[in-house]
Structures are given as C-alpha cells and as structure tokens.
Amino acid sequence: MAEGLRLRALRIKHGDRPLLELDLTVPPATILSVMGPSGVGKSTLLAAITGQMSADFGLEGEILLNGRDLCPLPPQERRVGILFQDHLLFPHLSVGANLAFGLAPQVRGRARRARIKDALAEIGLEGFHNRDPETLSGGQKARVALMRMLLSEPDLLLLDEPFSRLDATLRSQMRDLVFTFARDRALPVLMVTHDAADAEAAGGPIVQLES
Template sequence: MVKGLTLDRIAITKGGVPLVALDRHIAPGQVLTVMGPSGVGKSTLLSVVTGTLPNAFACTGRVLLDGRDITRLPPHDRRVGILFQDDLLFPHLSVGANLMFGLAPGGDRAARRARVAQALEEVDLAGFADRDPATLSGGQKARVALMRMLLADPCTLLLDEAFGRLDTVLRAQVREMVFARARARALPVLMVTHDAADAEAAGGDVVTLGN
C-alpha cells in the first residue's frame, strides 16, 4: 500500500475548457503547495479531493488516499480534513463543544472530555473548554479549528488559504503550528495559497497554475 495522497492524472474542465491538470503524489508529512491567481482553479482542485466538486465542473482521473481509491466516495467517508481562511467555529457552542464536534459520535463521555482536554493542552489552550469562541483571539480560534479537524482523525490535510486573515507575525506562528502537527501525524498536506511565504515555510514542492 502506498501511503499518502495521490492525485492520479487529475484533469478538471469547465464547459469543456481545461482548467487544472495535475499528476502528483504527496508523501506522509510532506506539503504540496498550489499557487496561482484567483479563479484559476485552486479551490476547485481541493473540492475534487473532498468530494464536493460543483456540477459546473467535470473531472477525470483518480484520488487515492493511503492506496484507497476515494474518487467516488461521499465526502463523509473520505477522511479528508480541511482548514479554510475563516475558522468556522460554531458561535453557539463552547470551545469544548466545538472540539467534541470533531469526534466520532458515541463512546464514553469521560473519555471524550479527556480527548478534548488533551487537544487543548497540545495547543497551549488548557482550561479553555468552557470559553465562548467569541472571546478568543484570531490565533486561538485558528488553534481550536485545527484541533477540531485533527480530532476527526483525517488521513490528509487540505489548506484553503488557511492563513490569509492572520497578520504577519501570527500567520508565521499558526503556519508553523499547523505544519508541525501535520508532520507529527504523518499527514500529507495539499495547500493552496496566494502567499509565497506560505510556500517557503511549507518547504515542499510548489505547483503554479495558470502559467
């Protein structure tokens, strides 16, 4: 079994017009950065991996995750984690309840609370379980969103301009935290971004669309 994320001869078209063509393998713990101007198809590529490609687009090729062909699986069966520019925390839930949402349903309540507490401690937010997300800073919200996604035990991580709303200093801190967690969990990472500094920090291969 080949571990990692494989984009096997992916070709995306819209109205018959070629948009994206990519044939790449991302090994566990590695990052592939996709860059290019707005509208070139970066987020559309991610939607192929998540299984949410809009009907206006067509795609050929296969998506393989740890050797498993997930091309035609529904999104909830793919074990793909994604972080967006917005943290998308549920405002009506506490920080702890937001993290609980990442866990699979069922199981022992005490064990679930312990996993949430451990996740918060991992990102220096111990004791924050009862906090209202509205009281958190931008960096704290980003950390909670990351851990909520990781608690779902994904096999790959997608980053859709995930650091775009953070200021320069905070962007560097959150970016390093995300990459470090991905490496620690041996997750292949597919990142789309406008920022060359993101690509440099990732340290992996870079593909530029729209050339």
C-alpha cells in the same frame, strides 16, 4: 505503509473548457503548495478532493489516498480534513463543544471529556472548555479550528489560504503549528496559497498553476 495522496492523470473541466491537469503525489509528512492566479482552479481542486465539486464541473482521472479511490466516496467517508481562511467555529457552542464535534460518535463519556481536555492542553488552551468562541483571539480561534479538524483523525490535510487573514507574527506562529502537527502525524498536506512566504515555510514542492 501509507502512500499519501496521489492525483493520477487528473483533469477537471468547467463545461467544455479544460481547467487544470495534474499528475502528482504528496507523500506522508510532505506539504505541497499549489499557487496560481484567481480563477485558475485551485479551490476547484480542493472541492474535487473533498467530494464537494459543483455539478457544472467534470472530473477525469483518479484521486487516491493511501491507495483508496476517493472519487466514489461521499465527503464524510473520505477522511479529508480542511482548514479555511475563516475558522468556522460554531458560535452557539463552547470551545469544548466545538472540539467535541470533531470526535467520532463512539467516543463517549469519560473518554470524550479526557480527549477534549488533552486537546486543549496540546494547543495551550487549558481551562477554555466552557469559553464562548467569540471571546477568543484570532490565533486562539485558529488553534481550536485546527485541533477540531485533527480530532476527526483525517488521513489528508487540505489548507485553503488558512493564514491569509492573520498578522505577520501570528501567521508565522500558525504556520509553524500547523506544519509541525501535520508532520508529527505523518499527514500528506496540500496547501493552496497566494503567498510565496507560506510556500517557502512549508518546505515542500511547489506547483504553479497557469491561467
């Protein structure tokens, strides 16, 4: 049975200065919110989990995902998906080609086309395969970015303020969509946010980091 994300006696330092200490578990289908002021280490925590932490930071402890120790693994082998404030769609690729980027290379031909078609239907964008991403609304771009990440079949979802640039109505819709997708797939989720409404909507535990 999946164990989710486990941060065991995790300590991060910036040079000789302690930045944060955490010991926590995020079970499958649970959304844990991490809050705190700028500079307290929220983005550094995400970088540590994805394997992209700057060399001037030091890490002690363990990062376990479903029992696997992530620390020795390169980023591409960690099976961690992340959504950012910016949707980061490739402007030179169509919507369908952006989604295809999330698929494993061994998914080819007819199976690849079918997966993309089904993915577009799942996010309510049937017929958008050949659309230029720049012609999409903010909400449509967010849905494509979410589905591209999910097509990579991650075991963990990280959210780095992904709703902060959306208006109130769209923000609520996207929160519901992301949280529902994550729970339906039994993914553990760690969300960094400055917005208490995001944390409340997540319905999970909240960790408050202090400077």
